[in-house]
Amino acid sequence: MKNLLFISVCLVYAAGTSAQGVFANKTSSTLEKVIQDYPNRFRNIKGEVLEENPQTTEYRSTIGLPGSSSCTVTRYNSKTDDVYSWTCVVFEGEDFTVVKNKYKELFGQIKNAIIKVEGQHPFILNGQYESPSEEKKFTTVIFELLPAVGEMKKLKIDLTLQYMMSGWKISLSVYDRQHPEDEQIGALIKSF
Numbered sequence: 001m002k003n004l005l006f007i008s009v010c011l012v013y014a015a016g017t018s019a020q021g022v023f024a025n026k027t028s029s030t031l032e033k034v035i036q037d038y039p040n041r042f043r044n045i046k047g048e049v050l051e052e053n054p055q056t057t058e059y060r061s062t063i064g065l066p067g068s069s070s071c072t073v074t075r076y077n078s079k080t081d082d083v084y085s086w087t088c089v090v091f092e093g094e095d096f097t098v099v100k101n102k103y104k105e106l107f108g109q110i111k112n113a114i115i116k117v118e119g120q121h122p123f124i125l126n127g128q129y130e131s132p133s134e135e136k137k138f139t140t141v142i143f144e145l146l147p148a149v150g151e152m153k154k155l156k157i158d159l160t161l162q163y164m165m166s167g168w169k170i171s172l173s174v175y176d177r178q179h180p181e182d183e184q185i186g187a188l189i190k191s192f
Helices: 002-036 096-110 149-155 182-191
Strands: 044-054 058-063 072-078 083-093 123-124 136-147 155-162 167-176
Touching: 002 083, 002 096, 002 155, 044 072, 058 123, 083 096, 096 136, 096 155, 149 155
Parallel strands: none
Antiparallel strands: 044 058, 058 072, 072 083, 083 167, 123 136, 136 155, 155 167
């Protein structure tokens, strides 16, 4: 009887932890697909053109995070070589406490995720959590791939919480930081 009780408790615990990890697995597996397509300039996840202007072209992303309101791939025209980013609006809300908790939850799902890219050793996503405050209006965590080698050194991932006129927005971006004009491009990415 004790063995049956022990097995039952273990099964209930295992079911609870696997249900908890389902969203995290979907988040990290989606992020992994985006990162895997980074060397291709997100060619395999670019959908139809949403907006085109002289500085940028915005495409609908064919993959997105669970529950996201929009995911896009943007091409930033550069003098030397075009730069691409993938951005996903993961969550929006008016209640700062709810959004702050979601931000922390997403950070936990991304930090230490193992990312596998064909032809390379697995990477671990690493970033330092910064607690958002309502007065600050903008908080970001920049994740890097460890160990970053070759072209993957240029890859940056950021999780951002910012106040917009309509409320608070959490977005996740994957982008290239290789050009001197990247500071301007980084500001453009964050404005979307």
